[in-house]
Each structure stands twice: as structure tokens, then as C-alpha cells.
């Protein structure tokens with residue numbers, strides 16, 4: 001059986017970088033080259049100081065330090081890397097299409113197709129092509145069709161090996177995955193050999209019982225479905241959070257009660273301002289599009305609701321801020337703590353913060369933002385990309401701060417939008433003292449201790465709990481006593 005010695009990964013992003021770093025660490029005999037057309041990104045991966053690599057991911061700098069220029073290389077020489085590799089991972093972006101057929105729903109496979117054409121045009125030896133990007137079911141057939149029509153005699157095997165890492169915990173997820181999924185042509189000897197070659201790589205650190213091999217279509221569809229199920233849980237608990245706010249139930253208590261049922265499980269039941277990230281929405285839209293394209297309208301409608309509920313959650317969070325501040329936020333300073341879509345990442349794609357900021361700016365609020373990891377320019381480009389107003393207006397209405405206390409000074413309200421750990425240890429009394437009164441605190445992540453915040457004097461609103469103020473608590477305490 002052939003042992004792979006040389007790997008190329010096309011796409012040096014949030015998936016390509018960390019996954020290849022871990023493969024390089026665990027398989028020192030394999031040379032791994034990660035290539036990208038974005039020369040700035042490659043330059044950042046090659047930054048001498050590993051703290052300056054382009055993505056923030058706990059544990060990654062240490063691995064990069066160990067393997068970079070040992071058997072892991074970052075390069076813009078795509079053709080050379082393709083030619084040298086026996087196995088090529090495609091790990092490029094597959095965002096939702098913003099034009100033409102399937103606009104706003106289907107995955108844009110433009111970059112995938114470009115990769116396939118480039119591989120087809122330069123490859124001069126047989127290759128195993130691994131789909132690492134998340135792709136619509138049956139994309140492998142498209143790849144095969146492009147790759148096999150070059151007529152130069154080079155043979156390609158196509159595998160699907162979707163990535164299940166979550167940002168912020170990517171290294172832990174890669175080192176200790178729940179499962180590794182490999183889809184390939186099990187009917188064919190060369191297909192089976194290709195599957196085995198990839199299994200052998202993962203076997204270096206993943207127990208064999210966690211390596212699943214399936215047919216290609218099952219693998220492609222499992223990835224989309226896994227994200228859809230995870231997002232569905234968040235939307236389900238968020239739907240219940242609104243009911244809690246009306247009925248006096250507490251969503252944390254409800255989630256706890258549900259999660260202790262081993263059939264339900266406790267993960268992904270944290271009610272929030274809404275899920276973000278580059279994948280949940282795009283992958284569900286993609287699933288909806290595929291279902292529609294097969295005429296499965298009920299299936300499509302069912303999954304679409306996960307996104308409808310998420311949009312509703314983000315909107316109602318922002319609307320609640322406006323309503324609570326006496327129906328107007330015009331000219332009021334509102335501070336957003338957190339811009340990343342979750343903690344421990346500098347990724348902001350589809351972050352709820354973007355929608356909340358946009359909503360509040362439309363209500364003429366003055367927004368202050370503090371995030372410990374997101375760069376100022378990223379925050380502005382996220383807002384600009386909505387094309388809701390001019391770039392200049394965004395810079396006038398939103399200011400970015402590097403100090404959280406400065407960001408909160410003279411604010412009418414603070415909204416917590418990312419669950420960064422450091423927010424928990426702030427001097428909240430100091431923050432309260434320098435705010436305009438009444439001082440409102442909207443906890444979009446249920447991160448802070450309600451009672452503590454009420455005692456400090458905040459008007460405190462969390463997700464999925466009845467609105468409470470210090471006064472109400474005192475009356476209740478008196479009754480109980």
C-alpha cells in the first residue's frame with residue numbers, strides 16, 4: 001500500500017492552516033505545503049513571530065513554531081506544490097452565491113472549479129484529490145468531470161474528507177476528533193487504495209474506531225447535515241428563550257433540564273443573540289437549495305426556519321435595546337463588547353454583532369466597539385460590506401476602542417455580543433459608575449451573574465429570562481423573607 005510522502009493543501013484559511021499544521025506535526029515524514037493565491041495571507045503565515053499568524057486560534061502558534069519550515073511550508077507557488085504532491089487537499093472558501101442562478105442560497109463553487117482546472121492543467125503524475133471544503137452533495141462528480149477530461153493520462157481519485165473543527169477549539173478538535181469521515185469510491189480497487197492512504201495518515205493519531213469510511217455522497221451530505229443539526233439546536237433553544245421571557249421560565253434552567261436527558265444531550269443549548277460564523281447559515285442555505293432543486297419543498301421549508309429564527313433572534317435583541325431605552329437610541333452611546341462570532345477567534349464572518357450594530361445605527365445610535373482580538377479595519381469592512389450606508393457614515397457612527405473601560409464610558413447601554421472570558425472579570429462597578437444612568441446592560445451571551453449586576457445597579461437584561469431590575473428583586477426578596 002502506497003504511503004503518502006508529499007501533501008499540498010490549496011487554501012491557507014481557518015481550515016487549511018490548522019488542519020495542515022496538525023497533520024505536519026503528527027506525520028513528520030510527510031512534507032506538507034499550504035498554498036494560497038492571497039500573498040498577504042501567506043506572508044502572515046510565514047511571519048517570524050508566530051503570534052502574528054493570520055488567524056487567532058489557541059494552541060496553534062505553538063504547533064506552527066514546531067513544524068514550520070521543518071515539514072510544513074506556506075507558499076504562493078501553487079503550480080509547483082500541485083506537481084510535487086501525491087495528495088492534494090482542496091480547502092478553499094465556498095461562500096453563498098451572491099449573483100445569478102441560486103443567488104443567496106447555493107454555494108459558490110467558483111474557487112473549487114478554479115482549483116480543479118489548475119490541478120488538471122499542471123498535474124503530471126497521479127493524484128489523490130481530497131475535498132476538505134464543505135461542498136454540496138455530488139460535487140465530487142463535478143470535480144471528476146473537470147479533472148478527467150484533460151486527456152493527459154494522469155489519474156485522479158477523489159475523496160471527501162469534510163472538516164468538523166470549530167473555531168476557537170480547532171486544535172483540540174483536530175487532535176482529538178469525535179470522528180474523521182472519509183468518503184470515496186469503495187467499489188473500485190484504486191478508490192479503496194486512496195481511502196486507505198488517507199486513513200493511514202489519520203491513524204497516526206486518531207483511533208481507528210473513530211475513522212469512518214463511507215461512499216462519497218454520504219460523506220458530503222453528512223457534513224452539511226451536521227452543521228444544520230447543530231444550528232437547529234441553537235435556533236430551537238433561542239425560540240424557547242423568547243417564550244421564557246414572556247412566561248417567567250428561565251432558559252438556562254430549561255436548557256439544563258433538557259440537557260440532562262441523555263437522549264437530548266447538553267451541548268449547543270446555550271441561548272444567545274444568535275449564531276454566526278462562516279458556515280452555519282451558508283451550509284443550511286445550501287441544503288435548502290439542494291432540497292429545492294430536487295423538488296423537496298417541505299424539506300427545504302423545514303430547514304429554512306432555522307435561519308428565519310436566527311435572524312429573528314438577532315433583530316429582536318437589537319429591537320429590545322431600542323425599546324428598553326425609552327424607544328429611542330438616537331444620539332445615545334451604546335457599547336458593544338465583542339465583535340467576533342464567538343470567543344477565542346478573530347473571525348467575524350456573519351457575526352451577530354454586525355447585524356446588531358447595523359440595526360442600532362439605523363436607529364441613529366452612536367456605537368462604541370471593543371473586541372480583544374478583532375482588528376479595527378475588519379470591523380469597518382464588515383459594516384461597509386452590508387452597503388447600508390456610506391463608509392464615511394459608518395466611521396462617523398461607530399468608533400472602535402482598544403480599552404474596554406474607555407469604550408463603556410458615558411454609555412447609555414452596553415451589549416455583550418461575544419462570550420469572551422475576560423468580560424467576566426471586568427470591574428463592573430467601575431464601568432457602572434462611569435455610565436449614564438439608568439445604566440442598561442444587555443447580556444447577549446448570558447455570561448454575567450444576574451444578581452451581581454442587579455446589585456451594582458444595572459438595569460440588566462439577559463436572553464431568555466424575565467426582565468428584572470434591582471427594585472423588583474428587592475420586592476421579591478422581601479416577600480420570600
Ligand code: NAD
Pocket residue numbers: 010011012013014015016035036037038041078091092093094111114115132133134135163164165166167278279
Ligand atoms: P477561508 O476563507 O479562511 O480560506 C480559504 C482560502 O482559500 C483563502 O485564503 C483564499 O485566498 C484561498 N483560495 C481561494 N481560491 C483559491 C485558489 N484557486 N487557489 C489558492 N487559494 C485559493 O475559508 P475557511 O474558513 O478556511 O473555509 C474553507 C472551507 O472549509 C469552506 O468550504 C468552509 O465551509 C469549510 N469549513 C470551515 C470551517 C471553519 O471553521 N472556518 C470548519 C469546517 C469546514
Ligand code: UGA
Pocket residue numbers: 134163164165166167168227230234267268269270271272273274275276277278279280341342
Ligand atoms: C461550526 C461547527 O461546530 C463545526 O463542527 C463545523 O466544522 C464548523 O461550524 C464549520 O463547518 O465551519 P463554528 O462555526 O466554528 O463551528 O463554531 P460553533 O461553536 O459551532 O458556533 C457557531 C455559532 O453558534 C457561534 O456564533 C456560537 O456562539 C453559536 N452558538 C453555539 C450558540 O449561540 N449557542 C450554542 O450553544 C453553541
